[in-house]
Amino acid sequence: MPDLNALFVFSLIALGMVMTPGPNMLYLISTSMSQGRMAGLVSLGGVALGFATYLMLVAFGVSEILFSIPHAFDIIRIAGAMYLFWLGLKLFLSKGSKTLGQATQERRDSKMQLFSRGYITNLLNPKIALMYLSLLPQFVDPKRGALLLQVLALGSTQIGISVTVNALIALMAGSASTYLLSKPTWMRTQRMFTGGALMLLGLHLFWMSEFTLLK
Numbered sequence: 001m002p003d004l005n006a007l008f009v010f011s012l013i014a015l016g017m018v019m020t021p022g023p024n025m026l027y028l029i030s031t032s033m034s035q036g037r038m039a040g041l042v043s044l045g046g047v048a049l050g051f052a053t054y055l056m057l058v059a060f061g062v063s064e065i066l067f068s069i070p071h072a073f074d075i076i077r078i079a080g081a082m083y084l085f086w087l088g089l090k091l092f093l094s095k096g097s098k099t100l101g102q103a104t105q106e107r108r109d110s111k112m113q114l115f116s117r118g119y120i121t122n123l124l125n126p127k128i129a130l131m132y133l134s135l136l137p138q139f140v141d142p143k144r145g146a147l148l149l150q151v152l153a154l155g156s157t158q159i160g161i162s163v164t165v166n167a168l169i170a171l172m173a174g175s176a177s178t179y180l181l182s183k184p185t186w187m188r189t190q191r192m193f194t195g196g197a198l199m200l201l202g203l204h205l206f207w208m209s210e211f212t213l214l215k
Helices: 004-019 023-035 037-059 062-068 072-092 100-107 111-123 126-139 147-180 184-213
Strands: none
Touching: 004 126, 004 147, 023 037, 023 072, 023 111, 023 147, 037 111, 037 126, 037 147, 072 111, 072 184, 126 147
């Protein structure tokens, strides 16, 4: 098991990162507000699987192979940036001329679509990739015993914190959607704001990745 002090510090970092607005938070809020709490929670299931995927990569040493490939991390960042921009553009251009109730019914995605979109959003989230591939290994101490158990303990802690916080966010956003059903103008504004934020975030990440590749 990892040192308790190291686990505590890592937990604080994980909490700080999940509380910082990013792709996961924006996507979950948008989905919960437009399609309801259940849609947000299903999407969160995909996000959780993304966390678990990164945890397995680190636990079984696949991250070392990834880092041995030149610019592999930058490729992940570019793919994530493009995906975020596409999600934002799709949300920004979504039709809002009809009543919110009608629009919500037309935009309702299947559980598989919601789950897979949450999974891909998290898998291509550079913030999560950075945490698992670069940050988490710094808290593993060979003197503390089996490395695999330490990695699993740290990763499980991060997943527990992130899923709990994101579930609360999805539930609150979903509850707000009930009140906002009669306010289509506000919801159109919310969609445009969230879509614009995702596009700007995607452009920023793309620009940073391009700058890194040119070094």
